[in-house]
Amino acid sequence: MAQTTHPPGTGGHAASGGEGASRRDFLYLATGAVGAIGVASAVWPFIDSMNPAADTLALASIDVDLAPVQEGQAITVTWRGKPVFVRHRTAKEIEEARTVNLGDLRDPAADDTRVKKPEWLIVVGICTHLGCVPLGQKPTDPRGDYDGWFCPCHGSHYDTAGRIRKGPAPANLVVPQYAFTSDTAVRLG
Numbered sequence: 001m002a003q004t005t006h007p008p009g010t011g012g013h014a015a016s017g018g019e020g021a022s023r024r025d026f027l028y029l030a031t032g033a034v035g036a037i038g039v040a041s042a043v044w045p046f047i048d049s050m051n052p053a054a055d056t057l058a059l060a061s062i063d064v065d066l067a068p069v070q071e072g073q074a075i076t077v078t079w080r081g082k083p084v085f086v087r088h089r090t091a092k093e094i095e096e097a098r099t100v101n102l103g104d105l106r107d108p109a110a111d112d113t114r115v116k117k118p119e120w121l122i123v124v125g126i127c128t129h130l131g132c133v134p135l136g137q138k139p140t141d142p143r144g145d146y147d148g149w150f151c152p153c154h155g156s157h158y159d160t161a162g163r164i165r166k167g168p169a170p171a172n173l174v175v176p177q178y179a180f181t182s183d184t185a186v187r188l189g
């Protein structure tokens with residue numbers, strides 16, 4: 001246990017180094033407090049100067065240029081803090097998505113209800129089991145048994161329409177709100 005002293009007249013406790021140590025502690029704390037206030041006042045004008053409307057708008061919607069995404073390729077964009085998978089499907093992938101018997105699906109949904117143009121599939125890239133980001137975006141990624149995405153967390157397999165086909169996930173990958181603004185561009189949100 002550290003020794004403590006009770007300086008006359010204080011009635012309280014002081015650190016073992018005596019008044020000198022206490023004074024240094026006080027100076028240190030006081031300097032720290034000034035530093036924190038200094039940082040706070042440097043940051044605030046920056047935050048305050050941001051336009052709330054523009055900030056909110058940027059979070060609410062983003063434009064995605066599809067032109068560079070070749071058939072068979074995929075890109076991931078971040079929208080409202082979430083990964084969104086954009087896949088330029090091949091004819092084979094579209095065919096696979098469209099020839100499925102809906103009665104075999106855990107979360108039945110026809111392919112044409114999940115896309116606005118057959119060649120572009122856009123889904124939120126978050127597994128509906130416990131929220132991992134499934135693999136399948138990179139050419140070297142495993143895509144699972146149904147050519148879509150594979151979530152290695154607990155083994156969920158999604159097909160080329162982002163529908164759950166195998167594993168513990170209860171539902172299809174979510175299709176976000178979006179619209180085509182041209183033949184090669186979409187706006188999410």
Ligand code: FES
Nearest residue numbers: 127129130151154
């Ligand atoms: S989070 Fe994807 S399978 Fe569990």
